[in-house]
Amino acid sequence: MAYQSNGTTVQALDGMELSVRDREFFCLLGPSGCGKSTFLRGLSGLLEPDTGTIEIEESAADRPKSRLVFQEKGIFPWKTVLENVAFGLKMRDVPTQKRREIAREYIRKVNLDGFEDAYPHQLSGGMKQRVDIARAFANDPEVLLMDEPFGDLDAQTKRGLQAELIRLWRERPKTVVYVTHDIEEAVRLGDRLGVMTDRPGQIAEVIDVDLDRPRTRETLDFARFEALQNRVWSILDTVVNDTAGQE
Numbered sequence: 354m355a356y357q358s359n360g361t362t363v364q365a366l367d368g369m370e371l372s373v374r375d376r377e378f379f380c381l382l383g384p385s386g387c388g389k390s391t392f393l394r395g396l397s398g399l400l401e402p403d404t405g406t407i408e409i410e411e412s413a414a415d416r417p418k419s420r421l422v423f424q425e426k427g428i429f430p431w432k433t434v435l436e437n438v439a440f441g442l443k444m445r446d447v448p449t450q451k452r453r454e455i456a457r458e459y460i461r462k463v464n465l466d467g468f469e470d471a472y473p474h475q476l477s478g479g480m481k482q483r484v485d486i487a488r489a490f491a492n493d494p495e496v497l498l499m500d501e502p503f504g505d506l507d508a509q510t511k512r513g514l515q516a517e518l519i520r521l522w523r524e525r526p527k528t529v530v531y532v533t534h535d536i537e538e539a540v541r542l543g544d545r546l547g548v549m550t551d552r553p554g555q556i557a558e559v560i561d562v563d564l565d566r567p568r569t570r571e572t573l574d575f576a577r578f579e580a581l582q583n584r585v586w587s588i589l590d591t592v593v594n595d596t597a598g599q600e
């Protein structure tokens with residue numbers, strides 16, 4: 354996939370092939386600008402490539418195939434928490450009563466009860482993020498695409514939301530493709546990790562995260578956790594050095 358602007362072409366992705374398993378939590382990591390967001394937006398259908406194609410093998414189902422969860426931008430400032438969470442259901446013509454019921458259920462699951470009628474400007478960054486997660490899960494997509502949803506949050510809020518996300522995902526398993534810059538986060542969350550090369554991006558290596566769940570402070574195998582992070586670092590070092598060597 355490439356972008357054309359002002360007569361120049363930026364080749365964002367080239368020969369990117371990725372096979373994600375049904376209901377796995379797949380994290381995508383890579384150097385800045387390697388094309389992670391481009392890939393995700395292409396998958397979601399939000400981005401039409403100027404050149405190139407994306408092929409997705411779909412399973413037969415009448416549910417929406419994917420949904421891209423943006424950071425804060427994803428929620429409507431003029432809608433209440435309840436209306437935001439129910440929005441996707443409304444788009445799918447779920448009857449009013451039913452969609453309010455489902456929305457309330459997910460608002461409760463992300464610990465926002467009592468904020469149903471609040472507007473986004475009355476919420477903290479972490480709370481807005483919870484609204485976004487609730488909306489994504491209420492919509493019950495088959496594939497959930499997340500682009501650095503917790504990138505702007507402080508470490509403690511981020512850890513809490515990671516735990517909530519994993520709890521929801523284990524309760525209602527779905528295929529997740531999760532882009533992050535944060536190696537520790539990727540190893541904490543993922544079943545597998547795809548490490549990308551520098552731009553034009555493609556997959557350099559896929560790593561199995563052989564850590565049992567739940568991955569709490571009490572249960573996590575810290576030695577393995579660290580070894581996996583080191584593995585990612587060494588792949589990224591190679592990838593960036595390789596590219597530097599070509600210039």
Ligand SMILES: Nc1ncnc2c1ncn2[C@@H]1O[C@H](COP(=O)(O)OP(=O)(O)OP(=O)(O)O)[C@@H](O)[C@H]1O
Nearest residue numbers: 356358363365384385386387388389390391392552
């Ligand atoms: N709308 C656009 N028009 C032109 N070029 C673009 C556009 N969007 C992205 N690019 C270019 O495509 C390349 C890949 O961008 P992309 O945002 O997909 O990378 P990324 O891996 O998600 O980056 P980061 O990790 O920094 O968020 C970059 O070189 C970027 O400058």
